[in-house]
Amino acid sequence: MPTTAELLRANLHEVFGRDASVRRRAIEAAFAPDAVFTDPEHTTTGWDGIEQTAEALLGAAPDDFVFVEDGLVYESAEAGALPWAFGPPGAPVVHGIDIITVRGGRIASLVTLVHP
Numbered sequence: 001m002p003t004t005a006e007l008l009r010a011n012l013h014e015v016f017g018r019d020a021s022v023r024r025r026a027i028e029a030a031f032a033p034d035a036v037f038t039d040p041e042h043t044t045t046g047w048d049g050i051e052q053t054a055e056a057l058l059g060a061a062p063d064d065f066v067f068v069e070d071g072l073v074y075e076s077a078e079a080g081a082l083p084w085a086f087g088p089p090g091a092p093v094v095h096g097i098d099i100i101t102v103r104g105g106r107i108a109s110l111v112t113l114v115h116p
Contacts, residue, residue, distance in 0.1 A: 001105035002030070004080035005073045008098060011107065012084055016054050016067050027051055032106040039112040050110075064088045070095055078102050 002010070007030050014026035027047050036045050037053060044053055071083035081099045085092030096114040100107045
């Protein structure tokens with residue numbers, strides 16, 4: 001069973017990474033089928049919604065924009081948080097934090113807070 005830190009990193013680097021060939025597998029491994037994802041613009045539920053959200057965000061961003069860890073991981077068995085930055089390498093244009101709750105070794109909910 002993955003740790004909370006591993007789930008946070010899988011979300012940031014694989015689900016919201018640029019390699020679309022690993023995205024769906026990563027979503028199904030890291031998220032519960034009924035997971036709820038909320039960001040400042042909307043809320044979606046389930047694997048399809050999470051996949052569509054990641055694809056839309058990355059598709060709208062310039063090709064050199066990537067997510068990187070931007071601080072320490074905070075975790076317990078049931079919850080965790082990971083600060084991140086998004087933009088070209090070394091020059092992020094937005095900062096945020098992902099906050100998850102964990103159920104049965106998978107992400108049950110993900111809330112993303114953003115600071116431009």
